[in-house]
Amino acid sequence: MSELPNLTVVDHPLIRHKLALLRSVDTPTKLFRELVEEIAMLMAYEVTRTLEEEVVEVVTPLETTTGYRIAGKKLVVVPVLRAGLGMVEGVLRLIPSARVGHVGLARDEESLQPVEYYFKVPSESESRRFLVVDPMLATGGSASAAIARLKERGVRGITYMCLVAAPEGVRALADANPDVPVFTGVLDRQLNDVGYILPGLGDAGDRLFGTK
Numbered sequence: 746m747s748e749l750p751n752l753t754v755v756d757h758p759l760i761r762h763k764l765a766l767l768r769s770v771d772t773p774t775k776l777f778r779e780l781v782e783e784i785a786m787l788m789a790y791e792v793t794r795t796l797e798e799e800v801v802e803v804v805t806p807l808e809t810t811t812g813y814r815i816a817g818k819k820l821v822v823v824p825v826l827r828a829g830l831g832m833v834e835g836v837l838r839l840i841p842s843a844r845v846g847h848v849g850l851a852r853d854e855e856s857l858q859p860v861e862y863y864f865k866v867p868s869e870s871e872s873r874r875f876l877v878v879d880p881m882l883a884t885g886g887s888a889s890a891a892i893a894r895l896k897e898r899g900v901r902g903i904t905y906m907c908l909v910a911a912p913e914g915v916r917a918l919a920d921a922n923p924d925v926p927v928f929t930g931v932l933d934r935q936l937n938d939v940g941y942i943l944p945g946l947g948d949a950g951d952r953l954f955g956t957k
Contacts, residue, residue, distance in 0.1 A: 749912065751919040753928045755791045760784055760930050764908065768946045774955045778831060781880060781953060784908055784930055785835030792876065792906050792928045793840065796820070818873045819844050821866060825879040825891050826850065828950035832878040832906070844873070848891040859887040864894055871899030880949035882910040882929065884940050885917030892922050908949075909933055911942045 766772055767780045799816035802809060819842050824830045826849040837843060849863030867873065877891055882905070892903055903925050905918065910929040913936050918927060933942050941947075951957050 749915050749919065749932075751923065751925065751927050752910070752915050752932065753791075753926065754932055755788045755928055755930055757787065760787050763787075764930050767908070768944065770947070772952075774952065777952045781831040781908065781949070782835040782838075785832035785878065785906070786838050787835075788906055788908075788928060788930060789836045789839045789876075792904060793820070796874070818869060819867075821846050821870070821873050821875045823848055823866065823875055823877045823891065823895070825877065825887055826863060828881065828953060829877075829879040831880060831949070831953040832908075836876065836878065843876075846875075848877075848894060850887045850890055859890040861890065861894070866895070866898060866900075870895070871901070873900070874902040875900050875904070877903060877905045878907070879905075880908045880953075881942060881945070882907040882914040882918065882927070883936060883942050884911075885914035885921070888914065888918050889921040892918075892925055904928065909942055909945060911936050 763780050763784050767777060797816040798813045801812050801814050803812035820840055821844045822833055822836050823846040824833050826847055833845060844867040846866030847863060850859040850861055853860055875895055882888055888905055895903060905925055906928045908930045910932050915927055933945055935943055937943050
């Protein structure tokens with residue numbers, strides 16, 4: 746991974762197991778949706794390891810002790826629509842107080858470039874940490890566009906999380922945003938000639954929502 750210094754692969758037996766199920770062409774929509782949510786929750790545990798904490802006083806049934814809680818304003822989870830929606834509930838199960846923003850981007854199938862159609866994030870964005878989620882990091886175009894829009898709003902603390910990444914997308918995102926760490930469940934081999942990840946798992950949005 747030395748040539749991809751911004752990348753962290755969250756390597757865990759449960760994630761590997763669920764990714765194998767997720768890849769299978771025989772996995773039905775219901776199970777696919779559940780697996781995306783479960784993997785997102787497992788990955789969020791590692792992605793949030795660097796959240797800032799503050800010391801608090803806690804009164805137990807027996808005595809007063811020292812505890813910790815997450816400091817600062819609430820984390821914002823930003824799914825890149827539409828496939829990113831499948832990861833949100835997994836993160837919220839772990840961090841139920843998180844805010845949720847949305848960035849709507851569609852890929853032009855000819856140019857492979859993202860086209861924005863929706864953008865909404867919570868107020869006071871510049872003082873919050875953001876977690877951008879999307880199942881697939883392929884060309885890196887959508888990820889870079891979403892992050893660029895957030896930075897236009899003054900956001901600086903951004904992390905990107907996906908389930909499957911291609912080396913081309915990781916490099917493109919690092920070139921455009923060297924300050925943004927990338928977390929993935931697995932780093933796949935390459936993109937094909939139409940921008941899909943190999944071996945990948947197909948179109949995550951179609952498989953999540955039962956469309957083609």
